[in-house]
Amino acid sequence: MNVKKFVVGCFNDESVLFPAVKKVRTAGYKIHDVYTPYPVHGLDHAMGLRETSLHTAGFIYAITGTCTALGGISWILTSDWPLNFGGKPHFSLPAWIPIIFELTVLFSAVGMVLTFCYLCRLAPFLKKHHFHPRATDDYFVMAIECTAKTNVDDLKAFLQNAGAFEIDVQNAETGWWLGTYDKEQQLIKDSAVEIA
Amino acid sequence: MASIREQFEMPSKTRTWSLALIIAGAVALVLGFITKGMSSDEHEKALFWGTLMYNSIYFTLICNASMFFICATTLAMGGWQMAFRRIPEAISTMVKIFGPITFVILIYIVFIDHNHQIYHWLSDEAKTDPILKGKLGFLNPTFFIVWTTLAIGLWILLGMRMRKLSSECDEGPMDNEQGKSFIWRNTVTASLFIVWFALTVASTVPWLWLMSIDAHWYSTMYSWYTFASSFVSGMSLIALWVIYLKNKGYLEYTNDEHLHDIGKFMFAFSIFWTYLWFSQYMLIWYGNISEETIYFKSRVQGAYKGIFFLNLIINFICPLLILMKRNSKRNYTLVTFMAVLIVFGHWVDFYQMVMGSVSKDEVTLGWLDFGIAALYIGLIIFFVGKELAKKPLLAKHHPFLKESIIHHT
Numbered sequence: 020m021n022v023k024k025f026v027v028g029c030f031n032d033e034s035v036l037f038p039a040v041k042k043v044r045t046a047g048y049k050i051h052d053v054y055t056p057y058p059v060h061g062l063d064h065a066m067g068l069r070e071t072s073l074h075t076a077g078f079i080y081a082i083t084g085t086c087t088a089l090g091g092i093s094w095i096l097t098s099d100w101p102l103n104f105g106g107k108p109h110f111s112l113p114a115w116i117p118i119i120f121e122l123t124v125l126f127s128a129v130g131m132v133l134t135f136c137y138l139c140r141l142a143p144f145l146k147k148h149h150f151h152p153r154a155t156d157d158y159f160v161m162a163i164e165c166t167a168k169t170n171v172d173d174l175k176a177f178l179q180n181a182g183a184f185e186i187d188v189q190n191a192e193t194g195w196w197l198g199t200y201d202k203e204q205q206l207i208k209d210s211a212v213e214i215a
Numbered sequence: 216m217a218s219i220r221e222q223f224e225m226p227s228k229t230r231t232w233s234l235a236l237i238i239a240g241a242v243a244l245v246l247g248f249i250t251k252g253m254s255s256d257e258h259e260k261a262l263f264w265g266t267l268m269y270n271s272i273y274f275t276l277i278c279n280a281s282m283f284f285i286c287a288t289t290l291a292m293g294g295w296q297m298a299f300r301r302i303p304e305a306i307s308t309m310v311k312i313f314g315p316i317t318f319v320i321l322i323y324i325v326f327i328d329h330n331h332q333i334y335h336w337l338s339d340e341a342k343t344d345p346i347l348k349g350k351l352g353f354l355n356p357t358f359f360i361v362w363t364t365l366a367i368g369l370w371i372l373l374g375m376r377m378r379k380l381s382s383e384c385d386e387g388p389m390d391n392e393q394g395k396s397f398i399w400r401n402t403v404t405a406s407l408f409i410v411w412f413a414l415t416v417a418s419t420v421p422w423l424w425l426m427s428i429d430a431h432w433y434s435t436m437y438s439w440y441t442f443a444s445s446f447v448s449g450m451s452l453i454a455l456w457v458i459y460l461k462n463k464g465y466l467e468y469t470n471d472e473h474l475h476d477i478g479k480f481m482f483a484f485s486i487f488w489t490y491l492w493f494s495q496y497m498l499i500w501y502g503n504i505s506e507e508t509i510y511f512k513s514r515v516q517g518a519y520k521g522i523f524f525l526n527l528i529i530n531f532i533c534p535l536l537i538l539m540k541r542n543s544k545r546n547y548t549l550v551t552f553m554a555v556l557i558v559f560g561h562w563v564d565f566y567q568m569v570m571g572s573v574s575k576d577e578v579t580l581g582w583l584d585f586g587i588a589a590l591y592i593g594l595i596i597f598f599v600g601k602e603l604a605k606k607p608l609l610a611k612h613h614p615f616l617k618e619s620i621i622h623h624t
Contacts, residue, residue, distance in 0.1 A: 060623050061623060070541075074541075078539075105503070106503075107501075113493075113496065113497045113500050113501070114497070114501060116493065116497065117497075
């Protein structure tokens with residue numbers, strides 16, 4: 020278990036979030052992550068994240084697929100079990116290309132999905148801490164990691180100035196752990212029910 | 216709108232280069248006409264007219280692809296291309312010049328020269344040939360001239376209407392109502408163009424102009440193949456002009472993001488072209504019926520073997536490996552290199568499509584081919600440059616301009 024202390028600020032608009040990210044970074048605070056309800060264009064750039072290497076992995080999977088298909092088919096149809104199809108040569112590349120293409124796509128697609136899940140630590144029964152449940156709805160949630168030197172009150176005031184309308188301090192697990200979300204656990208309070 | 220350089224002036228160096236290309240091309244044309252065009256040998260004559268024919272068809276189609284690009288993006292309600300839209304507009308004016316040239320050459324081949332070395336269906340044998348007899352309802356001089364006139368005429372006319380609409384953006388700011396009506400009128404004209412484009416470039420015109428050279432043979436992939444070939448080189452031509460103008464310090468609002476999207480088009484349609492190339496080849500190879508394989512006889516096993524596979528390397532392997540990475544699509548040098556390579560590659564593709572049938576036993580790629588190509592390239596540089604100087608380089612009051620300025624890929 021690797022529990023750390025976070026100051027979590029919520030924003031309700033992209034146009035406030037972007038300058039805030041910039042300010043927080045220039046002030047030298049370490050942004051753990053920003054959780055948004057939808058993919059925000061250019062946010063990765065603003066946060067200074069490096070470009071993902073998922074596509075390089077995809078390329079490698081694709082090449083693996085190509086080689087597997089080419090190697091497999093050519094071994095089977097030329098040396099292991101040669102068959103005569105309509106007088107075509109045993110090594111008949113054009114006929115194999117659709118299969119080679121499909122295996123290329125299959126390997127890269129499946130490989131990239133699995134790699135994506137691995138990079139994001141997504142799997143059944145893995146649990147991760149949610150900083151704010153409404154990050155999946157309409158809040159832009161910024162989690163800033165506190166170090167030994169961080170003055171929490173200063174940071175809270177700083178976030179307030181940067182435009183955060185809801186700020187709290189959480190001690191949270193940064194990694195994942197085995198577990199399930201409790202079915203009874205209410206992540207979002209249903210305000211409509213309360214009124215009724 | 217801070218100060219932007221919206222008025223293009225053609226640098227004298229560019230003008231000199233274009234004129235030099237035109238003169239070199241004209242010399243090649245005259246020499247070719249004297250040595251081959253006036254020759255009493257039917258085969259030599261067919262070589263000359265075949266060369267003129269594939270060059271003019273290729274360059275007409277890649278310039279027309281610019282108008283297709285404008286209309287397709289208009290119909291898709293795209294805004295990203297607005298920062299450089301005046302460039303495809305200027306390139307598409309070349310249809311006004313190349314269209315009639317192609318028309319004259321085709322009319323000469325069909326009516327005056329009656330050249331059945333090129334179009335076998337013009338010969339008397341065709342009237343008794345059991346296969347060609349069935350095709351004569353489509354492959355006859357009357358239909359040929361009517362359809363060719365209509366095709367070229369409507370490309371020019373609808374293209375002119377699109378460009379005229381675009382000029383409205385220079386007049387002044389549009390309010391909400393004006394903007395809506397402007398977009399609507401653009402949509403109507405663009406749809407008309409697209410429908411006509413589908414009936415011509417994407418189907419009948421390649422059948423008539425190119426596929427009928429092998430009158431016995433047919434392929435259902437042929438028109439799409441021609442379209443993919445011309446569209447990917449059309450996008451490369453747009454990329455070349457965009458980069459040229461960027462280098463001269465124009466097009467302030469066009470940046471890496473726009474180049475990236477043009478590069479994606481070049482990449483994607485190279486793959487699409489290969490898909491059609493392969494589908495056409497593989498089905499015929501697999502079926503192995505002699506009426507069908509005849510087309511590939513001279514290309515895969517005969518004299519054109521080298522060119523045929525070079526074509527595949529230039530137009531598939533190179534774009535696939537070089538344009539695959541995001542960074543290379545945002546790199547001006549690499550995109551320029553690939554654009555030149557693709558335009559050249561598909562020119563070679565058109566070369567083998569026509570000359571692989573006109574001159575089956577011998578590859579004649581030489582001074583005449585490069586000379587005529589130089590003539591057309593010179594004409595493109597000269598007239599597109601002139602056309603760009605006529606209008607501001609930015610459609611300043613287009614309702615979608617902002618989308619293009621903040622475009623993010």
